[in-house]
Amino acid sequence: MNKQMLRTTITQFRQIALFAVGVSLLTACGNKQGGMKLGDSEYAVITVNSSSSSQTTSYPATIRGTQDIEVRPQVSGFIVKLCVDEGATVRKGQPLFEIDPTQYKAAVNQAKAAVAMAKANVSTLELTEKNKKELFNKEIISSFEYQTAVNQLASAKATLAQSEASLVSASQNLSFCTVTSPSNGVVGTFPYRIGSLVSPSISSPLTTVSEIGDVYVYFSMTEKELLQLTKAGGTLKEQLDKMPPVQLQLADGTLLQETGKIDAVSGVIDQSTGSVSMRAIFPNDKKILRSGGTGNVVFPYTMDNIVLIPQSATVEIQDKKFVYVLQSDNTIKNTEIRVSNLNDGKNYMVTDGLKSGDKIVVEGVQNLHDGQEITPITKEQQVAKFQQAMQDQKDGNLKTAFN
DSSP states (O other): OOOHHHHHHHHHHHHHHHHHHHHHHHHHHOOTTTTOOOOOEEEEEEEEEEEEEEEEEEEEEEEEEEEEEEEOSOOOOEOOOOOOTTTTTETTTOEEEOOHOOOOOOHHHHHHHHHHHHHHHHHHHHHHHHHHHHHHHTTOOOOOHHHHHHHHHHHHHHHHHHHHHHHHHHHHHTTTEEEESSEEEOOOOOOSSSOOEOTTTSSSOOOEEEEEEEEEEEEEHHHHHHHHHTTTTTTTTHHHHHHHEEEEOOOOOOBBSSBEEEEOOOSSSTTTTTTEEEEEEEEOTTTTOOOEEEEEOOOOOOEEEEEEEGGGGGEEETEEEEEEEOOOTEEEEEEEEEESSOOOOEOOOOESOOOTTOOEEOOGGOOTTTTTOOEEOHHHHHHHHHHHHHHHHHHHHHTTEEE
16 A cells, blocks of 8 residues: 555656646746757857848828818808718819808899999980080080080999999809809818808808829928938939838728829928928829828838847847857857847847857847857757757656756
């Protein structure tokens, strides 16, 4: 009975030991920063190479039509008809709203009557002036009487001109009762509906017509970033022509198929933010983009002579990044590097501190110190040793596992 209990206890101890080794293995695998060291002095090393890298960065952007024209009434009255619906595509001169024309039609009729009366008065006074002239020539009447007739005719003609001007004004006001589109584009929302009383002094426009065959996309970049793009010199037009095409990321995360071109840069830097406003123009033949929308302008960058290294190979001390560079005698040197702000979350782009052909330690760097001697192995050798250690653990070869 005692022997049976002893065997059971030994078996349990073995299982506990295997479990502890497995936990240690999982912990080592999960520690991406520290990595995994296989052997007392064996560390995985890679040889770095410089190359060019195409990267992108994005800037929040606002979409606007090439023209966003507010439509406002030029006469007062009640809206009696909506000629189009919200969001409709319209052409220049197409009716949008009808304002009650009753009083304006009456004003036109009244002006027409005034013109007719003035014309009749002018005709009568022309006859009078002609008759007075003959009598004056025969010295039957005095010059005063004749001149009075001439002045009366001139006054009647002035009254006629005034009446005709009033008719033009009344006719124009009547035409304003039909509110038309000022340009080709897409109609916005209607804050006023049938029955609403509107006037030229209303706070909100009747609607907005946006030309969106092409759209403007506004975004901002820092002064430093702008200098990097324009430091080559030349006129502003030449600098804009040299800027690469940009893409537009829509609100749903997809990219617009058509590319855009930067066509304007603000001449003033915002002192509060240190940024400069820029504008890109995008074709919008499919009418996907709408004025007032948002997105991100995706700007391409090409970086030359950069070295790509895994982030696990770096040590950060006081906001500075270091790597361990392998020397010819297998010792390591703690070397400061500079990296780009752009990264994919797994790798750094080194812009200074490393050169092509350098060898760096990529795992277990938290356990190293400057001048330490190591046994360099390749990533493939590291993977093979890891797999062998897993197999030894599985087979219960605790004596050989992780040696």
